[in-house]
Amino acid sequence: MQKIDFSAYEYDGFFDEMFGSNSEIRPGFNVLMQKMESMSSQRMLQLQYASDRAQRSIGMTFNVYSDHQGTERILPLDLIPRIIPQEDWAHIEEGLRQRIYALNLFLNDIYGQQKILKDEIIPKDLVLNCPSYLEKCQNLDVPKDIWCHIVGTDLIRDEHGEFRVLEDNLRCPSGVSYMLENREILKRTFPDIFEKLKVRPVTDYAMHLRKTLAHLSDNPNPTIAVLTPGTYNSAYFEHSYLAQQMAVELVEGRDLVVKGDHVFMRTTKGLEQVDVIYRRIDDDFLDPLHFRKDSMLGVPGIFDVYRKGNVALANAPGNGVADDKAVYAYVPDIIKYYLDEEIILKNVDTYLCSVDDQRKFVIDNIADLVVKKTDGSGGYGMLIGPKSTKEEQDEFVKKIKENPNGYIAQPTISLSRVPTMVDGVPEGRHVDLRPYILYGEEIKIIPGALTRVALKKGSLVVNSSQGGGSKDTWVLY
Amino acid sequence: MLSRTANSIYWMSRYLERAENYARFIDVNFNLSLELAPGFPEQWKPLVITTGGWPLYDKLYDTVSKSNVVDFLALHKKNPNSIRNCIIQARENARQIRPEITKEVWEQVNALYHYITNEDLVNDLMQNEPRTLLNEIKKGCQLLYGIFDATISRNEGWNFRIAGKYLERADKTSRVLDVKYHYLLPNTKSVGSTVDLIQWGALLKSVSAYDMYRKTFGTIQTHDIVAFLLLDRQFARSVLHCLIAVQQALHDISGNRAGYSNEAERRIGRLRSLLEYRKIEEVIGEGLHEFIDDVQVNINQINDAISETFFFNEEAIH
Numbered sequence: 001m002q003k004i005d006f007s008a009y010e011y012d013g014f015f016d017e018m019f020g021s022n023s024e025i026r027p028g029f030n031v032l033m034q035k036m037e038s039m040s041s042q043r044m045l046q047l048q049y050a051s052d053r054a055q056r057s058i059g060m061t062f063n064v065y066s067d068h069q070g071t072e073r074i075l076p077l078d079l080i081p082r083i084i085p086q087e088d089w090a091h092i093e094e095g096l097r098q099r100i101y102a103l104n105l106f107l108n109d110i111y112g113q114q115k116i117l118k119d120e121i122i123p124k125d126l127v128l129n130c131p132s133y134l135e136k137c138q139n140l141d142v143p144k145d146i147w148c149h150i151v152g153t154d155l156i157r158d159e160h161g162e163f164r165v166l167e168d169n170l171r172c173p174s175g176v177s178y179m180l181e182n183r184e185i186l187k188r189t190f191p192d193i194f195e196k197l198k199v200r201p202v203t204d205y206a207m208h209l210r211k212t213l214a215h216l217s218d219n220p221n222p223t224i225a226v227l228t229p230g231t232y233n234s235a236y237f238e239h240s241y242l243a244q245q246m247a248v249e250l251v252e253g254r255d256l257v258v259k260g261d262h263v264f265m266r267t268t269k270g271l272e273q274v275d276v277i278y279r280r281i282d283d284d285f286l287d288p289l290h291f292r293k294d295s296m297l298g299v300p301g302i303f304d305v306y307r308k309g310n311v312a313l314a315n316a317p318g319n320g321v322a323d324d325k326a327v328y329a330y331v332p333d334i335i336k337y338y339l340d341e342e343i344i345l346k347n348v349d350t351y352l353c354s355v356d357d358q359r360k361f362v363i364d365n366i367a368d369l370v371v372k373k374t375d376g377s378g379g380y381g382m383l384i385g386p387k388s389t390k391e392e393q394d395e396f397v398k399k400i401k402e403n404p405n406g407y408i409a410q411p412t413i414s415l416s417r418v419p420t421m422v423d424g425v426p427e428g429r430h431v432d433l434r435p436y437i438l439y440g441e442e443i444k445i446i447p448g449a450l451t452r453v454a455l456k457k458g459s460l461v462v463n464s465s466q467g468g469g470s471k472d473t474w475v476l477y
Numbered sequence: 478m479l480s481r482t483a484n485s486i487y488w489m490s491r492y493l494e495r496a497e498n499y500a501r502f503i504d505v506n507f508n509l510s511l512e513l514a515p516g517f518p519e520q521w522k523p524l525v526i527t528t529g530g531w532p533l534y535d536k537l538y539d540t541v542s543k544s545n546v547v548d549f550l551a552l553h554k555k556n557p558n559s560i561r562n563c564i565i566q567a568r569e570n571a572r573q574i575r576p577e578i579t580k581e582v583w584e585q586v587n588a589l590y591h592y593i594t595n596e597d598l599v600n601d602l603m604q605n606e607p608r609t610l611l612n613e614i615k616k617g618c619q620l621l622y623g624i625f626d627a628t629i630s631r632n633e634g635w636n637f638r639i640a641g642k643y644l645e646r647a648d649k650t651s652r653v654l655d656v657k658y659h660y661l662l663p664n665t666k667s668v669g670s671t672v673d674l675i676q677w678g679a680l681l682k683s684v685s686a687y688d689m690y691r692k693t694f695g696t697i698q699t700h701d702i703v704a705f706l707l708l709d710r711q712f713a714r715s716v717l718h719c720l721i722a723v724q725q726a727l728h729d730i731s732g733n734r735a736g737y738s739n740e741a742e743r744r745i746g747r748l749r750s751l752l753e754y755r756k757i758e759e760v761i762g763e764g765l766h767e768f769i770d771d772v773q774v775n776i777n778q779i780n781d782a783i784s785e786t787f788f789f790n791e792e793a794i795h
Contacts, residue, residue, distance in 0.1 A: 056591060057584050059572065231572050240575035250576045255481050266480045268633065268730070268787040 004036050004044060006419075009426055015161045015416040016428055017082065028085045028476055031197045035190065036080070041424035044079065048421065051077055051185050060181055062234040062464065076469035077182055078420045079189055082431060082451040083197075089475045092155065092163055092435065093445045095345030098335060100151055100437050103168060103322045105338040107147035110321060111137045121337050122330045126354065129405065130327065131375050132171075132320025134283060136290060140307060142316050143216045149314040150209070150278070151437040152176065152450075155345070157416035164346050164413075166432065168323040168331070171315060172280050175450040175470075176436050177238040180205060180245075182472040183448065198477040202448035205436065206245035212440035213246075213276045216312035222275035225249040225265065227256070229281050229297045234465075239280050249274075253281070258301035263311045276312045277302075283317045325374040325408045326352055353400050353407040362409040363400065366393045369409040371400070384460065386412055415460055418471065420453055430454045431471065432462050447475040482574050483637045484788040489570035489586075490641030496563035497618035498649040498684075499528065499550055504611040505683035510543060512675060520660060521546040527656040530556055547607060552599065560614055564593045579628040582621065589617045639726040640783065647719035648776050650684050654706050655769040657683075677702060684714045703765060704757035716772065720749045723779070730787070741782040748775040 011019040018029045025033050052074060055061070061072035084092075109116050110127060117124045127133060152173025154166040183202055187194055213224050228239035230252050243250035249265060256274065257264050264271035279286065285295040287303040305311045321327065329350040332343040351358040351369070362369060371383040383396045400407045417428035435449040451471040452462035462468040502524060510519045522541050525534045530549065533556060538545045553559045568590040575583060592613065593599060602610040629635055657680040677697050681687040686705065689712050694701045709715040724745045728734060737743040752772070760768050 057587050058580070059575075059583065059587050231569065236572070240572065244576035247576070249479060250482075251479065252481070255479050268478050268480055268483045268637075 002041050002424075004039050004041055004424075004426060006033075006037065006426055009419065010428060011417070014414050014428065014430075015157055015159050017157070017161075017416050017418045017431075026085075028083050028197075031193055032081065032083065035193050036419075036426070044421060045424060047079055047189050051079060051189060054185050054188075055181075058181065060177070060237055062237065075178060075464050076455065077178075077185060078429075078453055078455075078469050078471050079186070080419050080421060080426065081186060081472045081474045082418045082433075083474045083476065084433075084449075086476050088163070089447065092345065095163070095165075095343075096153055096435060096437055096445055097443050098339065098341060098344050099153070099165065099168070099331065100148060100439060100443055102335040102338050103170065103331070104146060104148055104439065106334050107316070107319060107322050108142075108145055109338075111140055111147075111318060116334070116337055119337070121333050122327070126326055126330075126405070127321060130321050130324045132283070132318070132324055134318035134321075136303070137316070137318035140316075140318075141309065143309065143312045146216070146439050147316040148319055148322070149212055149216070149316075149439050151439065152434045153437065155433040155435070156348070156413060157431075157433070158348075159414045159416075161416065162346070163433070164348050165331070166348055167325070168328060169434075170319040170323040172282065173434070173436070174235045174238055174280075175434055175452075176205060177241040178470050179436065179446075179448050179450045179473070181241075182450075182470060186472040197474070199474040200447035200477055202446055205446050206242060208438050208440075208444055208446070209242065209278075210246040210248065212438045212444075213248075213278055213312075213314055215440040216314065217275040219275050223249070223265075223273060224276045224278070225251045225256075225274050227251055227253070227277050227279040227281060229253075229285070233280075235280065242278070248278075251277075253295075253297045253299050256299040256302070258299060258305055261305060261308055261310050263299065263302055263305050274311060276314065278314050283320065286313075286317060320375070325350075325372055325376075326354065326405070329408065348410050348413060351409045353404040353409065359400065359404055362407075363397050366397060366409075368412060370412055371396050371407055371409045374406055374408055380465070384412065412460070415454075415462075418451070418453065420455070420469075420471075422455075422457075427457070429457075430460050430462065433473065449473040449475075478577075478633045478637075480788045482577055483634070484784070485570040485573040486577065486634050486637045487641035487783070487788075489567045489574065490638040491645040492563045492567035492570065493618055493621065494642045494645040495558060495649070496560045496567065497615055498646070499558070499560050499563070500611045500614040500618070501685065502527065502653065502683050503547055503550055504608055504615070505679050507543075507547070507608060507611070508682075509675065509679040519543060523656045523660050525549065527652050528558055529652070530558060548603070551607075551610070552603065561593050561599075564589050564614075574634075577634050579624075581624045581628050585617070585621045585624055589614070589621070592617065633730055636726040636729045637787075640723050640730075643719040643722040643726070644776060644780060644783075646714060647716045647723070648773060650706055650714050650719070651716050651769050651772050651776075653680065653683055654703065655766060658703065658765055681706075686712060686714060700757055700761065703761065707760065708752055708755065708757060717749070717752045720745060720752065724749055727783075739782075739786045741779060741786045744775065744779045744782050748772065748779065751775075 011023065018026060020026055055074040055077065061074055106116065116122055117127060148170040150173065152169045152175060154169065155163050156166050157163055179202060214222055225248055226239050226243040228236060228250060240250055251265055255265050257266060263274045265274055281297050284292045285297045287298050287300060288295045289300045290303040306313050328347065329352055331347060335341055335343045351362050353359045353362055367385045369385045373381045376382060383392060415430035415432060418431050419426040420429035431451050431453045433449050433451055436446045438444045451473045453469050453471050454460055454462045455469045456467050506524050513519060521543055525531050525546055528550060534549050537549065537555065549556055551560045556562060568586050571578060571583060571586040599610060674697055678687060681690050681702060684706065690702065690705050693705060705712060705715065707716050710717055712718055727742050727745055731738045731742065733742065737746055
């Protein structure tokens with residue numbers, strides 16, 4: 001039986017997380033390597049089949065928006081885990097804690113006295129004209145002064161192996177259910193590795209999430225609900241999964257109603273008051289009386305109840321102003337301003353098209369850069385210079401000139417690689433890292449993450465909607 | 478419990494029961510068709526009529542044949558009540574209520590769904606071993622009932638599930654009795670003949686009543702069969718037994734023990750007593766078809782009353 005063979009594995013030209021530049025195995029990866037080399041390719045394929053089946057059987061599926069209705073896809077789980085040694089993790093944790101703390105102060109300030117704007121640390125226009133800035137949140141008194149309760153920051157590792165922040169997701173970061181279920185599948189697949197290699201558990205995430213939400217209410221035994229757009233949403237599995245794991249209600253907009261100054265759920269025994277809502281619908285759709293009038297997903301009047309402090313929403317509306325891609329470029333200044341500290345987890349270099357000389361640089365070098373919409377996500381609406389045609393580049397130059405505030409650019413980063421099974425053979429594939437942070441009584445970083453992997457050879461796009469897969473992420477003790 | 482959740486539990490349960498019943502109906506008719514004397518027509522049309530799907534069938538097919546009917550009832554995508562669509566609906570409802578059910582229940586609902594929507598497998602089985610397919614569906618549903626029983630707390634959701642399941646079952650038993658009786662009875666020539674015995678036996682088998690009926694009555698008699706399927710208190714698929722189960726579930730939901738506290742309870746109580754204090758001679762004397770018709774109208778009204786009482790109720794603030 002043919003064993004899994006690493007002899008042809010290529011690790012040149014990129015930062016490989018398993019092998020150093022002299023092909024030596026990095027610390028922490030030995031046990032995994034031994035296991036892999038003792039297994040046949042065929043066995044690995046069988047395990048992969050069982051894993052895919054497990055995902056389907058628990059309904060871990062999503063609909064891709066452009067697909068016709070009814071096609072349910074799984075996010076392929078590659079069985080080779082990604083390992084993060086303790087000292088790397090300690091650095092990530094410290095950096096994330098600093099960053100989230102500062103961004104929350106930023107939100108309190110922007111929707112409060114706006115000192116950072118008055119002190120001209122960030123251009124006022126850039127913040128107040130940002131599409132995600134919500135004027136209606138101005139002077140809002142949010143419970144416990146916390147805006148970003150649930151965060152999923154996107155990190156990458158550059159060609160030197162340094163972790164950098166690519167995106168701050170302070171609105172509705174998804175994927176945590178994959179972190180949790182990937183671990184369950186891997187534990188069943190490789191119980192023997194877990195015995196030898198001490199991996200930090202992630203299973204208590206839902207308990208921490210529940211505590212984080214309960215913290216927002218003064219009621220000692222609050223009624224908590226997860227608000228989902230419904231079963232047709234691509235992240236519905238996650239919404240139902242989290243509600244089930246936390247043992248709280250899973251509601252849709254139509255289940256909620258505002259009466260007087262409170263929000264109620266429609267139950268079989270009449271109306272029942274709701275205290276905390278983990279909402280997984282965007283700001284725009286939250287309340288048709290205040291935001292998009294055509295929203296069928298939201299709850300008319302809920303924003304008024306929120307403003308009166310009679311219901312807590314997580315995350316707070318208006319957070320988008322702090323994870324906007326143009327504001328992102330100022331995060332090092334934000335940290336310096338509020339904490340008087342140097343940034344621990346660096347940003348990726350970012351060029352603002354709103355600034356004249358930076359825009360000129362972007363247009364002149366568009367073939368080498370990644371261009372992103374400031375309010376885009378999911379890998380949509382971006383240009384990857386080195387992989388684009390001349391026509392696509394011209395189109396983006398035109399868009400940038402028309403709307404310079406709407407675009408930023410970054411150098412094409414050679415994301416780090418991790419061995420990934422491709423037709424029974426391990427090959428290097430590019431990955432990113434999304435740890436999950438909860439901001440309740442304290443800032444809690446779950447020792448694990450969703451690792452997204454670009455399964456196509458050479459691809460740098462890890463989004464699930466664009467041919468990405470996932471890996472279990474093992475943070476070691 | 479959320480009204481929408483209760484609604485989804487109720488309908489998940491009804492669709493599962495429907496799928497299982499249809500699988501059994503088809504299977505029994507299939508079995509029967511293998512043993513018919515030469516020249517005796519196969520009775521596939523009554524089966525379609527039993528399910529209330531005749532007008533749609535008539536539009537979709539030119540002829541009544543075994544393969545057409547089985548295709549229509551088991552798999553047809555345009556038949557909202559085909560086994561396939563029932564299971565898809567049951568699973569869609571189960572998705573809605575994922576936080577209310579256990580992982581074990583959810584995985585089995587999903588397994589059924591992936592089985593029936595695996596078109597290559599299902600089409601192949603339909604061609605070559607249809608009874609294997611029907612058996613898998615039956616067993617899959619029954620396994621699910623067992624998992625419900627073993628893993629779900631006896632809470633409000635449980636009672637909505639019981640209400641849905643038994644109301645659906647009462648409806649299906651009454652329908653199969655109505656149609657079969659209608660087709661079997663006029664055939665006076667064959668009363669007591671082998672054909673007749675086989676036909677009545679098949680009716681019993683289609684509601685899994687054959688063994689329990691024989692233990693109770695010993696011989697196959699028309700009156701006894703009708704009495705057993707309509708009025709027996711103990712047989713798990715008799716209409717009366719099902720109604721008692723629905724009533725119990727509704728009382729458990731409201732906490733009310735005496736009389737009625739809502740419209741759903743009032744209607745179920747009324748229908749139950751209509752059957753409970755009726756003699757089979759009276760029923761047949763007045764006309765079985767008319768009686769069953771009345772039962773079905775009442776079942777629909779109970780369904781509507783449950784909806785209005787629990788699923789679309791916005792009154793009291795608790």
